[in-house]
Amino acid sequence: MSTETTAIEQLTNKEYRFGFITDIEADTVPKGLDEDVIRAISAKKHEPEFMLEWRLKAYRHWLTMKEPKWANVHFPPIDYQAITYYSAPKSNNGRPKSLEEVDPKLLETYEKLGIPLKERELLAGVAVDAVFDSVSVATTYREKLAELGIIFCSMSEAVEKHPELVKKYLGSVVPYTDNFYATLNSAVFSDGSFAYIPKGVRCPMELSTYFRINAKDSGQFERTLIVADEGAYVSYLEGCTAPMRDTNQLHAAVVELVALDNATVKYSTVQNWYPGDKDGKGGIYNFVTKRGKCLGVNSKVSWTQVETGSAITWKYPGCILQGDNSVGEFYSVAVTNNYQQADTGTKMIHMGKNTRSTIVSKGISAGRGQNTYRGLVKVLKRAAGARNYSQCDSLLIGDRCGAHTFPYLEVRNNTTQVEHEASTSKIGEDQIFYCRQRGISTEDAVSMIINGFCKEVFKVLPMEFAVEAQKLLSVSLEGSVG
Amino acid sequence: MPEVKEATDSYFADFMRLEREANHFPAWLGELRKKALEEFAEAGFPTTRHEAWRFTNVSRIAETRWCAPETSANGAAASLLDRHAIPGVAARIVFVDGLFAPELSALENLPEGLQVVALRRAQQQPSGDLPGRWIESHLARHAAIGENAFVALNTAFFQDGALIHLAPGTDLKNPVHVLYLRASNGAHTATHPRTLVVTGHQSRGGIIESYVGQTDEACFTNAVTEIAVGEDSSVEHLKLQDEAENAFHVGTVQAVQARSSRFLSHSVSWGAALARHDINAVLAGEGAECTLNGLFQVTGQQHVDHHTCLDHAQPHCSSREYYRGVLDGRSTGVFNGAILVRKDAQKTDAIQSNKNLLLSEDAVINTKPELQILADDVRCTHGATVGQLDSEALFYLRARGIGLEAARHLLIRAFANEVIGRISFAPARQRLAERLLGRLSKGWTSEDSL
Numbered sequence: 022m023s024t025e026t027t028a029i030e031q032l033t034n035k036e037y038r039f040g041f042i043t044d045i046e047a048d049t050v051p052k053g054l055d056e057d058v059i060r061a062i063s064a065k066k067h068e069p070e071f072m073l074e075w076r077l078k079a080y081r082h083w084l085t086m087k088e089p090k091w092a093n094v095h096f097p098p099i100d101y102q103a104i105t106y107y108s109a110p111k112s113n114n115g116r117p118k119s120l121e122e123v124d125p126k127l128l129e130t131y132e133k134l135g136i137p138l139k140e141r142e143l144l145a146g147v148a149v150d151a152v153f154d155s156v157s158v159a160t161t162y163r164e165k166l167a168e169l170g171i172i173f174c175s176m177s178e179a180v181e182k183h184p185e186l187v188k189k190y191l192g193s194v195v196p197y198t199d200n201f202y203a204t205l206n207s208a209v210f211s212d213g214s215f216a217y218i219p220k221g222v223r224c225p226m227e228l229s230t231y232f233r234i235n236a237k238d239s240g241q242f243e244r245t246l247i248v249a250d251e252g253a254y255v256s257y258l259e260g261c262t263a264p265m266r267d268t269n270q271l272h273a274a275v276v277e278l279v280a281l282d283n284a285t286v287k288y289s290t291v292q293n294w295y296p297g298d299k300d301g302k303g304g305i306y307n308f309v310t311k312r313g314k315c316l317g318v319n320s321k322v323s324w325t326q327v328e329t330g331s332a333i334t335w336k337y338p339g340c341i342l343q344g345d346n347s348v349g350e351f352y353s354v355a356v357t358n359n360y361q362q363a364d365t366g367t368k369m370i371h372m373g374k375n376t377r378s379t380i381v382s383k384g385i386s387a388g389r390g391q392n393t394y395r396g397l398v399k400v401l402k403r404a405a406g407a408r409n410y411s412q413c414d415s416l417l418i419g420d421r422c423g424a425h426t427f428p429y430l431e432v433r434n435n436t437t438q439v440e441h442e443a444s445t446s447k448i449g450e451d452q453i454f455y456c457r458q459r460g461i462s463t464e465d466a467v468s469m470i471i472n473g474f475c476k477e478v479f480k481v482l483p484m485e486f487a488v489e490a491q492k493l494l495s496v497s498l499e500g501s502v503g
Numbered sequence: 504m505p506e507v508k509e510a511t512d513s514y515f516a517d518f519m520r521l522e523r524e525a526n527h528f529p530a531w532l533g534e535l536r537k538k539a540l541e542e543f544a545e546a547g548f549p550t551t552r553h554e555a556w557r558f559t560n561v562s563r564i565a566e567t568r569w570c571a572p573e574t575s576a577n578g579a580a581a582s583l584l585d586r587h588a589i590p591g592v593a594a595r596i597v598f599v600d601g602l603f604a605p606e607l608s609a610l611e612n613l614p615e616g617l618q619v620v621a622l623r624r625a626q627q628q629p630s631g632d633l634p635g636r637w638i639e640s641h642l643a644r645h646a647a648i649g650e651n652a653f654v655a656l657n658t659a660f661f662q663d664g665a666l667i668h669l670a671p672g673t674d675l676k677n678p679v680h681v682l683y684l685r686a687s688n689g690a691h692t693a694t695h696p697r698t699l700v701v702t703g704h705q706s707r708g709g710i711i712e713s714y715v716g717q718t719d720e721a722c723f724t725n726a727v728t729e730i731a732v733g734e735d736s737s738v739e740h741l742k743l744q745d746e747a748e749n750a751f752h753v754g755t756v757q758a759v760q761a762r763s764s765r766f767l768s769h770s771v772s773w774g775a776a777l778a779r780h781d782i783n784a785v786l787a788g789e790g791a792e793c794t795l796n797g798l799f800q801v802t803g804q805q806h807v808d809h810h811t812c813l814d815h816a817q818p819h820c821s822s823r824e825y826y827r828g829v830l831d832g833r834s835t836g837v838f839n840g841a842i843l844v845r846k847d848a849q850k851t852d853a854i855q856s857n858k859n860l861l862l863s864e865d866a867v868i869n870t871k872p873e874l875q876i877l878a879d880d881v882r883c884t885h886g887a888t889v890g891q892l893d894s895e896a897l898f899y900l901r902a903r904g905i906g907l908e909a910a911r912h913l914l915i916r917a918f919a920n921e922v923i924g925r926i927s928f929a930p931a932r933q934r935l936a937e938r939l940l941g942r943l944s945k946g947w948t949s950e951d952s953l
Binding site: 091402415417418419420421422423424425426427428429430431432433434435436437438439440441442443444445446447 | 554846847849859861862863864865866867868869870871872873874875876877878879880881882883884885886887888889890891
């Protein structure tokens with residue numbers, strides 16, 4: 022047992038691999054938040070009047086709100102006046118037209134993260150809208166997508182060039198009054214990605230974005246909006262890593278997905294923000310609002326997430342199943358190690374007839390990690406024939422971690438079928454023994470068992486992510502069997 | 504909230520009057536009651552903003568000025584008793600409108616080792632007469648007044664109730680039946696019955712607790728039952744709530760289990776306009792086993808809420824939980840089943856299942872199974888489903904010449920029998936099955952047909 026314990030310690034104590042700071046001059050607004058800061062952000066981004074008004078409305082509403090306390094997470098109060106709400110790399114003034122014009126230091130950062138932008142452009146067939154802090158620095162494959170009529174650009178650009186689409190859909194899924202963090206985001210969001218897939222178009226490649234928090238003490242407030250018009254299909258990847266820091270950083274993003282008649286939006290995330298060191302110091306607060314709306318008939322929104330990072334995760338990607346026969350899916354793997362806390366899950370709101378939803382959630386807790394699944398399945402009265410299947414499994418590694426499940430099932434229609442199943446287990450000594458006996462090292466055995474545990478989720482991830490996700494899991498957990 | 508403040512003020516006045524009128528409670532209990540009242544005044548009635556009361560709105564209870572019932576006509580009580588008495592029990596203790604009714608009870612020739620007394624009587628006995636020690640060390644010691652305002656309210660106001668003790672080594676063949684009858688027709692009456700069950704080591708016994716009523720006016724029952732399951736002993740508890748259709752019933756069952764004990768709880772709820780049951784078990788000794796069964800079958804505008812909490816405080820305990828809900832009309836049901844596994848409660852084995860049948864378009868169910876696990880070597884699962892009667896099964900029965908109504912009843916009975924079938928005392932099981940049948944065939948009115 023003692024050798025095993027040493028191996029566990031070595032592995033669970035692994036330092037965060039992607040911790041480094043890139044030194045770039047940033048164009049920031051002063052710390053703190055008031056109407057002037059919002060006006061400044063809006064002005065810097067050359068936004069039309071309606072955006073500024075919307076931001077101010079959100080800000081005024083935010084002033085009346087209180088931080089939610091119901092989540093099963095604990096952290097010291099956040100000083101919202103000590104955050105810098107806008108930070109853009111200076112070298113971005115006069116936007117680069119191609120990759121060659123991009124600050125080489127930025128490219129180096131991506132290189133370190135293992136996102137070879139150039140290689141991706143050439144080999145992977147992925148259009149990357151890389152967000153460095155708050156402003157897009159490079160957008161690739163734009164032309165190729167433009168041929169099909171697909172708009173894929175940064176949010177700031179969309180506000181400038183396609184205000185009619187932004188005005189129509191921004192806030193239509195997550196209204197500015199939604200919750201404390203979403204409202205804050207509505208007031209101060211800096212940038213993000215925007216995608217519009219026109220009628221009947223199947224997006225030929227996976228759209229992808231990489232987020233990074235960089236400038237010191239800058240909260241990052243991404244706003245992503247993806248609209249799939251009638252009959253369109255799009256698959257979107259989001260992945261994140263963050264450099265090592267000591268002070269906690271707030272990340273309050275909002276993602277809105279809209280699927281019209283017969284459209285499908287698939288959204289996959291690998292989240293690997295800095296989780297804090299092994300004593301629970303530092304790390305990112307990840308308070309995210311993600312929601313998809315199946316507005317049209319036969320539409321589909323699918324969420325897949327692998328959450329391994331962040332000191333605190335507070336995230337409930339949900340689906341509003343408004344159109345008849347629409348489908349919502351949620352596949353999640355959440356890992357907490359050391360002092361990480363995760364309160365994550367989903368909301369499935371069945372409004373239309375014959376709507377279906379599937380929830381598969383896998384939580385893994387190790388060290389002193391606390392992992393909570395909190396999910397809501399709500400079937401409204403007119404949602405005849407609605408069907409839901411939920412499964413949430415927890416795996417515990419070590420005796421000081423916790424796994425919690427809070428599923429809410431609220432059913433108001435008698436032609437529905439709702440099922441929920443949950444289980445909690447640990448990696449059994451007998452399982453390890455079985456593997457070791459066959460010459461498989463403890464580490465490999467644990468990795469194998471965990472990958473098997475998460476298989477249902479990994480298999481729905483796009484290829485590029487599935488590989489990365491497995492690697493991430495082994496980095497976060499391998500060998501930490503107690 | 505000024506109205507709520509006013510309401511608690513009136514409770515204070517009532518409390519003072521009661522203290523003056525009836526100072527038959529010993530000093531230690533008086534202290535506890537006072538503390539409970541302060542706790543209640545502090546907390547006030549819960550609102551839907553409280554997580555545990557999100558789906559159950561008790562404002563109708565909070566806004567009503569309740570008073571103690573008048574002594575009632577015994578004729579009504581006797582006829583109620585006729586219908587609800589269960590044959591073959593070891594003892595029967597009956598309370599009418601909150602107070603002990605010796606003439607309706609059957610407490611003679613108790614089996615050896617069994618004590619059944621009314622709380623008021625017990626207090627009036629000279630202390631040498633009754634081994635009051637078990638009362639003092641258990642009464643109002645287990646149900647936490649700080650967590651539930653209704654428990655605090657009961658602790659402050661209980662007047663009477665059943666105290667049951669099993670001496671070590673007693674093996675009770677037939678259960679003890681405790682009946683709380685509501686027969687008075689006074690408006691806005693409230694009772695706060697209190698039950699205490701204490702079992703010695705290596706004893707075994709069953710308790711049936713019935714809450715039944717037939718009143719035209721709205722009435723409120725706020726019951727608390729504490730069960731201290733002794734080492735290596737075994738207790739089976741059945742709570743049957745079949746109150747009048749305009750009654751409010753709020754009740755807590757709090758069990759605390761010692762080492763290697765077994766506790767089996769059944770909760771059957773089909774009466775009352777609003778019923779809320781909190782059923783909590785603390786597995787406080789290694790090797791304890793607990794099973795919680797529950798059945799609710801409601802219709803019309805009824806609202807029924809079950810909150811259960813299985814607290815695995817020690818290692819090597821196992822628990823099973825089976826709750827079944829059948830909802831018709833415009834009724835609403837709530838199930839919230841928490842399983843808490845404490846830090847060192849290794850080798851815990853917990854299984855929970857909640858299944859619900861929605862029979863009408865307007866019935867609503869909110870179910871929330873909940874696992875909180877702080878130990879790693881555990882096996883916990885829970886499952887919840889919401890659905891309708893299986894159309895294929897209905898077709899199968901109809902194809903064999905069974906009418907739609909009869910086929911539906913058959914399937915509902917089979918569904919409910921998963922819970923009723925686990926009750927080990929045959930007469931009680933049979934009585935419940937009959938009552939279920941009566942409710943189904945009578946279009947589920949709460950009018951008693953038996």
